[in-house]
Amino acid sequence: MTGEGRKDDPLTGPVTITASDSPDQPTPSPELRDLYRGFEKELLVPLWTEIGDLMPLSPRPSARPHVWRWSSMLPLAERAGELVPVGRGGERRAMALANPGLGGAPYATPTLWAAIQYLRPGENAPEHRHTQNAFRFVVEGEGVWTVVDGDPVAMRRGDFLLTPGWHFHGHHNTSAEPMAWLDGLDIPFAHYTGATFFEFGPDEVSDHSTPSRSRSERLWAHPGLRPVSRAERLPSSPIAAYRWEHTDAALNDQLALEDEGFPGVVEPGHAAVRFTNPSTGGDVMPTIRAEFHRLRPGTLTAARQEVGSAVWQVFSGSGTVRVDDREWRISHGDLFVVPSWAAVTIAADAGLDLFRFSDSPIFERLHFDRTLMEGQR
Ligand code: GTQ
Ligand code: FE2
Numbered sequence: 001m002t003g004e005g006r007k008d009d010p011l012t013g014p015v016t017i018t019a020s021d022s023p024d025q026p027t028p029s030p031e032l033r034d035l036y037r038g039f040e041k042e043l044l045v046p047l048w049t050e051i052g053d054l055m056p057l058s059p060r061p062s063a064r065p066h067v068w069r070w071s072s073m074l075p076l077a078e079r080a081g082e083l084v085p086v087g088r089g090g091e092r093r094a095m096a097l098a099n100p101g102l103g104g105a106p107y108a109t110p111t112l113w114a115a116i117q118y119l120r121p122g123e124n125a126p127e128h129r130h131t132q133n134a135f136r137f138v139v140e141g142e143g144v145w146t147v148v149d150g151d152p153v154a155m156r157r158g159d160f161l162l163t164p165g166w167h168f169h170g171h172h173n174t175s176a177e178p179m180a181w182l183d184g185l186d187i188p189f190a191h192y193t194g195a196t197f198f199e200f201g202p203d204e205v206s207d208h209s210t211p212s213r214s215r216s217e218r219l220w221a222h223p224g225l226r227p228v229s230r231a232e233r234l235p236s237s238p239i240a241a242y243r244w245e246h247t248d249a250a251l252n253d254q255l256a257l258e259d260e261g262f263p264g265v266v267e268p269g270h271a272a273v274r275f276t277n278p279s280t281g282g283d284v285m286p287t288i289r290a291e292f293h294r295l296r297p298g299t300l301t302a303a304r305q306e307v308g309s310a311v312w313q314v315f316s317g318s319g320t321v322r323v324d325d326r327e328w329r330i331s332h333g334d335l336f337v338v339p340s341w342a343a344v345t346i347a348a349d350a351g352l353d354l355f356r357f358s359d360s361p362i363f364e365r366l367h368f369d370r371t372l373m374e375g376q377r
Contacts (some may be wrong), residue, residue, distance in 0.1 A: 025049075032154065059341035063309060065323035070139070070314075070333020077118040077180050086125050092120050093125075094183055097311075099337060103156055105188070108337050109309030111287070113187035113360040117178045119173040121146055128171035129202030132190045133285040135162040137182040137355050139315055139333050143175025147205040148168035148240050153214040155181065158244025158273055158315065160292075160355070164236030164285050166197075170205035171180035171271045182313055182335070186287040186355045216240040226278055237277035247273060251294040251353075267281040269299030269348075282361070289360045295319065303343045303374035310338045310358035315354035321345070343374075 026032055039046060047054070066361065077095060094115040098108035108114040117136075119125060127147070136146065141283045142156040148165045163169045173179055190196045200369055223246075230238075238375045254271035257264045266272045275290040276282065276367070283289045292315075312321075318331035324342045328334075338344045346352065363369040 006188055013199045019148075028147040038260070043256045049232055050082075059307065061110065061309070061339040063099045063337065063339040063340060064098075065326040065328065065337060065342055066100055067321075067334060069096050070335070072118050072299070073332070074180055076336060077116050078178070081118050081120045081178060086119065086123055088126050091128055096336070097335060099372075101339075108189040108311050109188070109339060110192070110337075110361070111186060111189040111362065112311055112357070113183070113185040113308060114311045114329055114335060114337075114357075115183045115185075116180055117171075117183050118178060120178045121173055121176050121191065121257070123173050124204055125166050125171040126203045127205055128199065129166050129168045129201060130198045131165050131196050132185045133165045133370045134169075134183060134185045135288065135290060135357070136161040136163070137290075137313060138181075138186070138353075138356075139182060139313060141179040141181070142176065143177055144171050144179045144181070145171060145174045145205075145210055146171045146208050146240075148214075148216070150206050151215045151240060152207050152209050153216070153240045153355075154210065154212055155241075158247065160242040160247070160290060162237055162240055162242075162284055163342070166307050168201045171199065172205050172208065172225075174208070174210055175312055183313065184288065184290075186359070187284075189359065189362065214240045217243075220278055230279070232279065234277060234279040235286055237275070237279070239278060242275050249293050251292065255296060255317050257271075257296065266293075266300055269296035269308050273287075285361070286365075287359060287362050288357055290355070290366045291344075293354045293356060295346065295352040295354075297348060297350045299352075300347045301345050303345045305341050305372040306358070307370045308338055308363045309340050310344075310356055310360075312336050312338065312354050312356045315353040315355055317350065318349060319346060319348040319352040323345075345374075 052137050080093055084093055094117040096113055097108040097114040098104060098106050099108055101227055124369045130260055136155060138155050138157050138159045145152045146155060146161060146169055148163055148169045154162055155161060218237055248335055250273045251271045254264045272293045274290055275284045312332050314333060314334045321328055321336055322345045323338050359370065
């Protein structure tokens with residue numbers, strides 16, 4: 001809505017409903033002005049003044065393409081480690097990406113939260129559980145165990161770890177080094193839709209043991225195998241940790257097969273895997289899709305548009321990313337946001353590994369999903 005700005009009294013103040021840029025607006029008249037004043041008094045908004053914003057020909061999201069530099073975020077996280085305790089109340093020393101198009105809210109996109117979390121040696125982030133689905137991705141370091149419903153899960157470089165909604169979780173750093181990692185959650189989606197519940201758990205994580213594999217992995221993380229005793233379709237993946245060695249090997253094999261003349265890659269020089277829920281074959285959690293992409297040296301991906309938003313993090317290598325009319329050089333740890341329907345292309349220098357997460361499962365479930373690949377217009 002454009003116009004004069006709302007004054008306190010809807011009866012005597014200026015009419016703020018204006019014809020804006022939509023065609024076929026009625027001719028201004030004192031009667032029309034009274035009609036619009038009546039709408040305002042009754043908290044009604046006529047569609048004919050709003051249609052351009054509400055029903056554009058293609059998505060016009062408020063979120064903007066943006067990049068956050070790991071080299072800028074990490075020193076701030078370290079400083080927060082010195083100045084800000086972690087414990088009950090704040091719960092986590094997590095610093096969220098605030099998309100410049102979302103009015104200062106701590107949201108990377110309208111649906112997704114992305115944050116750098118920081119835990120110093122010996123520190124303990126208390127247990128809690130919430131409706132929101134969460135994951136961790138480890139771009140560097142190790143030494144923290146996240147305890148998910150009593151199951152201690154080691155966090156190491158390259159690992160992708162799950163904390164699906166309503167599972168208790170706390171983190172503790174048993175090593176001599178601080179550790180920083182990426183958190184991804186559906187906090188904005190849950191917040192807007194009024195779907196959030198939260199419960200405190202013990203102040204100390206329930207189990208301080210440090211096994212290299214979690215119980216969940218021992219039960220569920222064997223390729224192509226599921227325990228026969230567990231036949232149900234679970235809403236979220238029961239695998240608490242997807243280990244880097246498996247992700248790396250899968251990507252290496254895709255590229256090796258391409259060399260041998262077999263199909264399997266997304267496009268020439270572009271291998272990718274999606275993390276899945278072994279009980280369904282679908283996405284790891286109801287609201288979040290997660291993938292890992294590997295580009296050979298010199299690969300340029302075809303432009304791709306998709307309904308729904310995504311956040312990418314560079315794991316290793318360097319390159320250039322273009323999102324609509326924005327372009328950035330990217331390297332280790334850098335995060336960038338691709339808003340809904342923005343066209344993204346990525347070019348690798350001497351190879352590029354990227355982690356990506358998105359809200360696609362929401363849109364697919366609602367049949368709002370749509371994609372467009374360059375050359376298929
Ligand atoms: O680690 O439990 O970045 O609850 C935001 C909310 C991390 C967590 C975040 C959380 C957590
Ligand atoms: Fe949490």
